[in-house]
Amino acid sequence: MLSFVARRLVEAVPVLLAVSIVTFGLLYLVPGDPVKTLVGERASPETIANIRRELGLDLPVHERYLGWLGKVLKGDLGRSWLTGRPVAESLAARFPVTARLALTAFAVSVLVGLGLGVYSATRQNTVADHLVRTALLLVGAVPIFVMATAAMYLFGVKLRVLPVSGLGDGSFVYFVLPGTVLGLYLSIYQARMTRSVMLEVIRQDYIRTARAKGLPERVVTWRHAFRNALVTVITLLGGSLSHLLVGSVLTETIFNLPGIGRFTVDAAYARDLPAVMGCFLFQAVVFVVANVLVDIGYAAADPRVRLG
Amino acid sequence: MVEDVLRVIDLRAEFRSARGPVKAVDGVSFSLQPGRTLALVGESGSGKSATALAIPRLLPDPPGRVTGGQVLLRGRDLLELDPDEMPRVRGREIAMVFQEPASALNPVMTVGDQVAESVRTHRRPGGPVRAAVIEALARAGVPAPEKRLRQYPHELSGGLKQRVLIAIALACGPSVLIADEPTTALDVTVQARILDLLAYLGRRLGLALLLITHDLGVVARTAERVAVMYAGRVVETAPVGRFFRSPLHPYSRGLLEAARMTRDDTGSFRVIDGAVPDLADLPSGCRFHPRCAVARLRAACAGPPPPAREAGPGHTVECWYPGEAAVGRAWAGCARAPAGPRPAAAEVNSRSAGL
Ligand SMILES: Nc1ncnc2c1ncn2[C@@H]1O[C@H](COP(=O)(O)OP(=O)(O)O)[C@@H](O)[C@H]1O
Ligand code: SF4
Ligand SMILES: [Mg+2]
Numbered sequence: 001m002l003s004f005v006a007r008r009l010v011e012a013v014p015v016l017l018a019v020s021i022v023t024f025g026l027l028y029l030v031p032g033d034p035v036k037t038l039v040g041e042r043a044s045p046e047t048i049a050n051i052r053r054e055l056g057l058d059l060p061v062h063e064r065y066l067g068w069l070g071k072v073l074k075g076d077l078g079r080s081w082l083t084g085r086p087v088a089e090s091l092a093a094r095f096p097v098t099a100r101l102a103l104t105a106f107a108v109s110v111l112v113g114l115g116l117g118v119y120s121a122t123r124q125n126t127v128a129d130h131l132v133r134t135a136l137l138l139v140g141a142v143p144i145f146v147m148a149t150a151a152m153y154l155f156g157v158k159l160r161v162l163p164v165s166g167l168g169d170g171s172f173v174y175f176v177l178p179g180t181v182l183g184l185y186l187s188i189y190q191a192r193m194t195r196s197v198m199l200e201v202i203r204q205d206y207i208r209t210a211r212a213k214g215l216p217e218r219v220v221t222w223r224h225a226f227r228n229a230l231v232t233v234i235t236l237l238g239g240s241l242s243h244l245l246v247g248s249v250l251t252e253t254i255f256n257l258p259g260i261g262r263f264t265v266d267a268a269y270a271r272d273l274p275a276v277m278g279c280f281l282f283q284a285v286v287f288v289v290a291n292v293l294v295d296i297g298y299a300a301a302d303p304r305v306r307l308g
Numbered sequence: 309m310v311e312d313v314l315r316v317i318d319l320r321a322e323f324r325s326a327r328g329p330v331k332a333v334d335g336v337s338f339s340l341q342p343g344r345t346l347a348l349v350g351e352s353g354s355g356k357s358a359t360a361l362a363i364p365r366l367l368p369d370p371p372g373r374v375t376g377g378q379v380l381l382r383g384r385d386l387l388e389l390d391p392d393e394m395p396r397v398r399g400r401e402i403a404m405v406f407q408e409p410a411s412a413l414n415p416v417m418t419v420g421d422q423v424a425e426s427v428r429t430h431r432r433p434g435g436p437v438r439a440a441v442i443e444a445l446a447r448a449g450v451p452a453p454e455k456r457l458r459q460y461p462h463e464l465s466g467g468l469k470q471r472v473l474i475a476i477a478l479a480c481g482p483s484v485l486i487a488d489e490p491t492t493a494l495d496v497t498v499q500a501r502i503l504d505l506l507a508y509l510g511r512r513l514g515l516a517l518l519l520i521t522h523d524l525g526v527v528a529r530t531a532e533r534v535a536v537m538y539a540g541r542v543v544e545t546a547p548v549g550r551f552f553r554s555p556l557h558p559y560s561r562g563l564l565e566a567a568r569m570t571r572d573d574t575g576s577f578r579v580i581d582g583a584v585p586d587l588a589d590l591p592s593g594c595r596f597h598p599r600c601a602v603a604r605l606r607a608a609c610a611g612p613p614p615p616a617r618e619a620g621p622g623h624t625v626e627c628w629y630p631g632e633a634a635v636g637r638a639w640a641g642c643a644r645a646p647a648g649p650r651p652a653a654a655e656v657n658s659r660s661a662g663l
Binding site: 124125203204205206208209210211212213214215216217224227228231301302303304 | 364368392397398404406411412415416417425426460476477480
């Protein structure tokens with residue numbers, strides 16, 4: 001198992017290198033001269049030349065890439081053209097917000113999504129199953145900002161049990177509302193997927209063996225069927241988590257949370273190239289790490305994978 | 309007379325389908341005694357597995373369900389029990405072994421855990437679980453049982469998986485074992501050993517064994533009684549000796565002839581012409597009459613269906629003309645019988661025999 005983990009980590013290195021090259025390439029893909037964007041169209045040629053030298057833009061491409069990569073590896077993502085602050089610092093400041101929102105939403109989505117998926121599957125085509133599926137369909141049809149506003153009004157204004165929006169002192173209560181709303185939407189997909197995977201698993205011969213042993217239905221469902229369904233569902237969970245970790249723009253905006261999602265969008269609108277590159281790299285690393293974690297989870301859930 | 313452990317009386321089960329109910333079990337009756345084996349034979353699609361699953365109420369629902377009859381376990385009707393009470397019957401009183409060992413074990417659980425589950429579920433006082441698991445595996449002929457505890461199913465061969473499933477089935481000392489074609493999916497070399505094991509354990513543990521098979525050689529070797537199933541009904545039951553000496557139902561005779569042919573000829577052999585009828589749309593009269601050689605001469609076969617009749621000690625048959633031969637010696641001959649008209653036979657490849 002340990003060597004499996006090590007192998008997956010080593011395999012991630014070339015992927016990350018490729019990502020770094022693409023990120024570096026962004027410099028050349030962006031329309032217009034970034035230096036002119038930085039200093040304005042009317043700067044004198046000398047100023048521009050000076051800045052080019054300062055930024056290393058006069059060196060050959062591969063030297064510039066290696067220099068840049070070296071800095072990135074040391075955690076230096078450059079300074080934002082917009083604020084002048086180091087990009088890495090901004091990301092580091094915002095990540096805890098996004099991470100807390102992500103984990104709250106993830107927990108809600110897993111509890112609700114997997115729970116409802118299993119509930120629905122074990123009652124296939126009964127009234128309960130139809131009710132659950134219809135409810136999920138209805139929730140999915142409501143735009144998230146409508147749901148969020150309604151939740152803010154109900155819990156924040158009417159009942160006054162939760163803060164309406166903002167980060168406050170950063171404690172958990174500020175994440176309950178946004179996390180639940182976001183998690184609820186995510187759980188729709190997880191419930192659907194879990195239900196269909198469970199229906200597939202329940203038909204397998206080993207479920208019949210489990211029943212023939214005399215196991216109570218509850219044990220058959222959770223210990224036998226659900227554990228096998230998890231092998232497939234884990235992939236979806238990994239995807240959900242990495243999407244959450246790179247920031248949820250809508251939720252962060254509605255609930256006024258300074259997370260990575262908003263930072264990314266702001267950077268993109270402002271053509272703040274170092275910030276955009278930083279966000280891009282950050283996302284890539286999150287996805288690669290999430291993938292490795294999914295593989296490890298997969299191997300933990302399915303002994304057949306560990307051999308390969 | 310040995311007492312019956314399990315009596316199945318007029319059992320009926322069907323699968324709902326777009327074409328209407330598929331009557332897979334249509335009035336089946338038989339009984340099982342401790343230490344004895346009843347072989348249930350018949351072409352595939354005749355309802356053997358449906359019968360096996362209906363007894364412990366394991367038919368997949370939907371689309372299957374039991375629609376009538378009784379399953380009396382020591383006089384208590386299992387079909388009347390609350391569904392929550394069935395787990396206490398399964399495994400402890402009635403255990404099962406299925407056809408496909410490859411898919412019958414949970415791929416993400418160790419062998420040890422899967423056997424232990426069975427031991428724990430119906431735990432008798434005394435003895436640690438681990439020892440009981442090892443003993444169960446050893447009894448089922450699993451070599452080096454201690455080493456298997458931590459292995460996963462994909463690390464075992466087909467024959468070994470089936471032994472593990474037998475260990476699971478017998479871990480709690482059931483009185484009835486239903487084995488649905490337990491060797492069909494295995495290598496020929498392993499088949500005989502698994503069957504011998506089942507027969508041996510059946511006798512030693514005093515199990516009432518329902519052995520579903522399509523291999524009449526297996527029947528001759530392991531069973532005391534035979535029930536021949538056709539299109540959802542048991543059309544003939546007999547003690548094994550009588551069955552092989554004087555089968556009475558034209559379908560039984562066809563099966564026996566086909567089996568003899570397989571062994572005599574290489575290559576192709578003759579089987580019963582036609583196929584098991586559509587169980588959602590059964591023929592009128594005797595359900596075998598569209599394929600029966602005798603029926604060609606007798607109008608009665610298309611009339612009311614034949615009732616079961618006593619044809620000797622422990623021998624019943626559902627046929628208007630039991631034991632009769634058709635013209636052209638359709639069922640009486642063997643592979644080397646002189647050439648002659650053979651009205652109800654076809655030349656087919658042995659693989660497509662569907663037995
Ligand atoms: N899960 C199922 N759904 C619908 N029909 C089924 C199902 N299982 C079996 N049947 C039908 O029931 C009939 C009897 O099948 P089965 O009991 O498996 O026969 P056997 O075991 O003798 O080969 C067949 O016509 C088959 O198509
Ligand atoms: S009743 Fe007639 S059709 Fe049916 S098996 Fe007997 S002879 Fe054949
Ligand atoms: Mg079958």
